[in-house]
Amino acid sequence: MDEKPVSIKLTRDQALVLSDWLHEVMMESNKLAEIVPDRAVWSGIYTISGNLETTLPEIFMPDYGDRLDQARQRLLDAMGGDEEEEVNGSASGAPSGEDISG
Numbered sequence: 001m002d003e004k005p006v007s008i009k010l011t012r013d014q015a016l017v018l019s020d021w022l023h024e025v026m027m028e029s030n031k032l033a034e035i036v037p038d039r040a041v042w043s044g045i046y047t048i049s050g051n052l053e054t055t056l057p058e059i060f061m062p063d064y065g066d067r068l069d070q071a072r073q074r075l076l077d078a079m080g081g082d083e084e085e086e087v088n089g090s091a092s093g094a095p096s097g098e099d100i101s102g
Contacts, residue, residue, distance in 0.1 A: 010050070012056075013071035019052035019059060020068055 010018065025092050026049060036042065053059065058067050 006050055010059075015052055015056055016068055016071045017075060019049065019056055022049040024053070061068050 025035060025046070032042065032045070033039075036045065053070065058064060061067065
């Protein structure tokens with residue numbers, strides 16, 4: 001089997017919001033097993049989470065909450081919806097990403 005790494009490209013805003021969500025699901029709420037019952041998928045999830053943590057210095061900054069809120073709002077604006085639409089799954093579109101793999 002080919003073990004050549006795969007790159008995933010995200011904007012910094014996408015990466016910041018995804019990192020926060022992964023942290024919440026994996027570390028704070030322990031809901032990962034409920035959301036993703038296939039434990040084989042966890043390997044990729046942990047790898048992505050680890051890569052985001054080592055790539056995003058913003059998560060350790062004192063104004064992290066403000067940065068996260070601003071990133072979330074920019075993403076919602078770019079998708080043409082608001083948070084209520086996002087929660088209900090009716091927002092469409094997605095901004096293109098950049099490679100943050102370093």
